């Protein structure tokens with residue numbers, strides 16, 4: 001069946017996965033011994049079908065509990081489907097639950113041989129690969145200490161270096177990359193990009209539409225265990241976005257009695273603004289790359305629970321950041337309604353713009369919206385710092401400042417679009 005198309009590396013046909021839920025471990029044992037079913041059944045996946053061709057990069061999206069991890073584990077072969085069929089070609093490597101297979105009492109180095117044997121790297125090949133893995137994971141002397149003494153970040157380094165030591169035909173990545181420090185995340189992204197450029201097929205599960213958009217040709221949206229959409233990335237992400245907004249709007253209606261959002265001071269500085277939502281941020285602490293200041297010109301002082309008001313009709317934002325080494329970073333910016341929809345997202349790398357290097361080695365971009373084309377309302381802004389490729393997010397100040405904008409003419413609607421009358 002797989003030989004029909006020589007480029008097919010993975011074929012998933014009508015796959016379903018049932019988890020059996022027992023009231024207690026004793027009930028499970030009883031079911032095993034008597035053969036009588038005493039479980040409740042939960043189908044985490046139903047009728048999932050799709051094909052993957054050589055060199056494609058597919059992003060898997062969906063709500064919590066939609067079945068993404070289950071699907072990835074089935075593809076990696078660590079779980080078996082209850083229904084349907086999965087066919088694979090070549091070496092399939094999964095970056096899932098990194099480090100779960102290590103033996104805690106063995107040293108990191110011994111675990112390379114032990115873990116390597118589990119993923120098909122024999123002793124002789126490991127002898128050849130070891131120096132490269134050791135250099136990549138940068139664990140130094142800790143490599144000869146037992147893994148049980150490692151921090152989770154150290155375990156992830158070792159595991160990532162091991163599982164990606166040999167380029168696979170298919171690489172399966174769970175949200176594993178959300179862990180680890182800034183420096184290491186960048187190395188991971190670079191290695192994955194290099195695999196991608198040399199024809200490796202990648203299946204990538206993430207809660208970050210940004211990464212899916214930048215890395216993937218196609219996206220698979222799972223909803224309550226079924227494939228809701230599978231196709232070209234932008235179309236699927238757009239549909240998913242509409243779904244999320246509708247769901248949030250419905251949640252907002254039931255939640256509307258909530259207190260007004262806090263207003264943050266005009267300039268927040270030195271890498272750790274108290275109002276940062278750090279959900280997707282890599283590591284803004286320590287000596288890494290980070291946003292230093294974000295200044296919004298012409299804002300009044302906030303009054304009580306009322307946000308600061310933009311005094312003019314131009315919005316001018318100056319973002320200063322510390323980069324990493326000699327690398328030129330990229331800077332992003334987003335405006336959203338305080339309670340409602342996103343309005344615009346911009347980034348230097350998307351616009352072909354370049355942050356300016358200042359005398360002290362920091363970087364700065366000034367973003368100007370002349371005659372801000374918004375109608376009156378309350379808005380919230382976010383600033384982002386990316387690496388030079390725009391793939392690794394070094395820092396984000398998410399929804400860190402609310403402001404009110406007053407457009408002199410009270411018109412309905414949200415924005416003034418470029419237009420002409422004739």
Ligand SMILES: Nc1ncnc2c1ncn2[C@@H]1O[C@H](COP(=O)(O)OP(=O)(O)OP(=O)(O)O)[C@@H](O)[C@H]1O
Nearest residue numbers: 019020042044062063064065066067068069070071
């Ligand atoms: N071992 C298990 N036993 C029973 N139910 C499970 C098990 N693992 C997952 N589930 C259930 O299966 C469903 C799918 O879970 P899964 O972890 O695949 O979702 P997900 O899309 O990866 O979620 P998240 O984004 O939160 O990681 C969920 O309802 C979950 O509670």
